[in-house]
Amino acid sequence: MITVNNLEKTYPGHVPVRALVNVSFKIPGGQFVAIMGPSGSGKSTLLHQLALLDNPTAGRILLDDIDVSTLSDHMRSEFRLKRLGYVFQEYALIPELNAIENAYLPLMLLGMKKRDYIRASTDLMVKVGLGDRLKHMISQLSGGEQQRVAIARALVNKSKILFADEPCANLDTENKGIVLRLLRKLCDELGQTILMVTHEPEQRQFADRVIWLKDGRIESEETICAEERDDALHNAYRTDETANDDQFLK
Amino acid sequence: MIGQIWNDLKSSLFLFSKYITRGNKGTLILTVLVATLAFLQINTISGILSGAVSLIYQQAKTNYVSNLVVQPGKDAWGNSEKYLTQVTALKRKIDAIPGVIASSARYTTGSIVSYDPDKTGRDVRTISWPVTSIDPSEDMQVSDISRHMVSGRFLDESDRDQVIMGREISGGFGATLEVQSLKGAQVGDEITVSYQNGVVRKYTIKGIYTVVFPLSDMSIFVTQKEMESVLGLHDRASEILIKTDESYPEQYYIDQLRRAGIVLQDIKQWKDFIGLVLGIAQSFDIIKRIILFVGLMVAGVTIFIVIFIATISRKKQIGIMKAIGMKQQIIVMSYVFLALFYALIGIGVGTIVLETLIVPYFVAHPLSFPMGFVSPQIVPSEFLVSVISMILVSIAGGFIPSWRVTRENIIKAIWG
Numbered sequence: 001m002i003t004v005n006n007l008e009k010t011y012p013g014h015v016p017v018r019a020l021v022n023v024s025f026k027i028p029g030g031q032f033v034a035i036m037g038p039s040g041s042g043k044s045t046l047l048h049q050l051a052l053l054d055n056p057t058a059g060r061i062l063l064d065d066i067d068v069s070t071l072s073d074h075m076r077s078e079f080r081l082k083r084l085g086y087v088f089q090e091y092a093l094i095p096e097l098n099a100i101e102n103a104y105l106p107l108m109l110l111g112m113k114k115r116d117y118i119r120a121s122t123d124l125m126v127k128v129g130l131g132d133r134l135k136h137m138i139s140q141l142s143g144g145e146q147q148r149v150a151i152a153r154a155l156v157n158k159s160k161i162l163f164a165d166e167p168c169a170n171l172d173t174e175n176k177g178i179v180l181r182l183l184r185k186l187c188d189e190l191g192q193t194i195l196m197v198t199h200e201p202e203q204r205q206f207a208d209r210v211i212w213l214k215d216g217r218i219e220s221e222e223t224i225c226a227e228e229r230d231d232a233l234h235n236a237y238r239t240d241e242t243a244n245d246d247q248f249l250k
Numbered sequence: 251m252i253g254q255i256w257n258d259l260k261s262s263l264f265l266f267s268k269y270i271t272r273g274n275k276g277t278l279i280l281t282v283l284v285a286t287l288a289f290l291q292i293n294t295i296s297g298i299l300s301g302a303v304s305l306i307y308q309q310a311k312t313n314y315v316s317n318l319v320v321q322p323g324k325d326a327w328g329n330s331e332k333y334l335t336q337v338t339a340l341k342r343k344i345d346a347i348p349g350v351i352a353s354s355a356r357y358t359t360g361s362i363v364s365y366d367p368d369k370t371g372r373d374v375r376t377i378s379w380p381v382t383s384i385d386p387s388e389d390m391q392v393s394d395i396s397r398h399m400v401s402g403r404f405l406d407e408s409d410r411d412q413v414i415m416g417r418e419i420s421g422g423f424g425a426t427l428e429v430q431s432l433k434g435a436q437v438g439d440e441i442t443v444s445y446q447n448g449v450v451r452k453y454t455i456k457g458i459y460t461v462v463f464p465l466s467d468m469s470i471f472v473t474q475k476e477m478e479s480v481l482g483l484h485d486r487a488s489e490i491l492i493k494t495d496e497s498y499p500e501q502y503y504i505d506q507l508r509r510a511g512i513v514l515q516d517i518k519q520w521k522d523f524i525g526l527v528l529g530i531a532q533s534f535d536i537i538k539r540i541i542l543f544v545g546l547m548v549a550g551v552t553i554f555i556v557i558f559i560a561t562i563s564r565k566k567q568i569g570i571m572k573a574i575g576m577k578q579q580i581i582v583m584s585y586v587f588l589a590l591f592y593a594l595i596g597i598g599v600g601t602i603v604l605e606t607l608i609v610p611y612f613v614a615h616p617l618s619f620p621m622g623f624v625s626p627q628i629v630p631s632e633f634l635v636s637v638i639s640m641i642l643v644s645i646a647g648g649f650i651p652s653w654r655v656t657r658e659n660i661i662k663a664i665w666g
Contacts, residue, residue, distance in 0.1 A: 048661055051573075053573055053660045053661055054659070054660070054661050074577075077572070077575050077576075077577060077578075078575065079575075080573065080574065080575040081574065081575020081576070082575070084575075086573055086574065088570065088573075088664070092566070092567075092570040092573075092664070093570075094268075094567050094570070094571070095272075095567075096265075096268040096269060096272040096273060097268055097272075101268070105571075105574065105576075106574055106575060108260075108261055108264065109257075109261055109574075109575060109576055109577075109580070111253065111254070111257040137272075153574065154574075
């Protein structure tokens, strides 16, 4: 469950910029929410506040009923490690680590035993369709594969909330489909709460709900009906090569 | 708590190991090379200077004044006595002290030495210089001069009309100063010595020596018996040189001598006789510190720059690591380990090169200094200081840039 009350974010400067203005909403657990809006509407800023990557100017954020607005930097860091997952716009992986090492990094930081974190991350890598790419270096993976490693890393700690900031921005059609279907399945089959920022209207169909932002304010909200979602899941971004990608997460 | 620290440490080591095994090998090799060179520079030059200082001290103790010198004290009126008296009894007391290897009494008196090489009186070379007397058999135990004859032979106890002299007095034989030189006197040549008391004696040069230490090489020696006949004295001496086994500092033996009843006489340490040279040794110590500082700066700044560039170029990754919940100290520690690795490999390679190449080379081909031949002397305490300093500097060189970058805001680090 995510609860946001009167969230404000102003960037100081000669002319202060109000990036978020009085934003409030609730997201129940297990929902896939797309945050949309034009450039500069505050989408990414909102995600950064919710994922504890930045401090809001005012307002409250409750993640799983914990008021994270009051946490210290150290506790925010621990909270991110234990409870949140974040998929960046670009394939934000560590090039000196191979695919599996990138994936198990959060578990290693949590102090899990090596045997356990290798098993858990291998299972997840298999689920995201990269079982045969475990030892590949990042530079040897395609953009879509890198983004799937990033998703595996974001989920490996069994995070309850997954934040995805334009996860398909740099992907081709085929890989966009793979990543979006993967996110949808995470929500449907694992009950993952997902907040995804996107500016591509076609991607909204994969979500349960859309929050539209404009000039830092919530302009409107939209619920995606099951039929539209199913249609997107089966047909959107579909190519011959991705006809069998439903095997992921099975 | 300890489990958490251990886990953080393991995570840092994990990242560090990946920087090494999968990072840029060229950067790794170049940085290690600079660290190695800096370490070598510190220890080689310091070693040479330490070798020079050690040589000065050794020369003073072996060929100049031995470890301790007993000299006449003051009389009842506070005036300095000219000679030690009852020298035989005094020497017996000295030689009985545990740790004293030998002692040797000497007379020293002022003189004018003349040398007329072609015996025509047209080119008489004259110097004003003290003549010292020795008991040859005793002196061999407190000084190594007898083993450094470059021409002729050392004195025998029975010699009365013969002298030996250092190369700085005779001239030639590679003499470096020749401030008071006879400019080319040879073994077999005759010199005339006019003593302070008016006695004039002719001597044949029996031997010329050099210990390659100007202070020692500026001496003229006759036998003790000869000097006693010149001065008309017996059982006296201007000074007694004492050789110790150096098991303890000089002051320990001075205390022992005092306890043995040698209380009225002055007892000096070898350092008291090499004031000017000691100044050079102290200057060398200052130079060593400067070299240590400069070398450490070179190594530290290089490591700092390498880590700085590494962290700046990985700024986005560092932001991402923090975003997934990695603690700042884990990231900083990984770079500190990297810096330590550069330094430790540099120290290791430097030590191997030093011990297997540089030191053996200079031992085989020592450097020629005015006070003798110098090879690097790696003083364990100074070596340890250079190692510890290098480690501390590398820790700072790794910590400061990584700490600066990791404390940056996550958003700014990732998106600039």
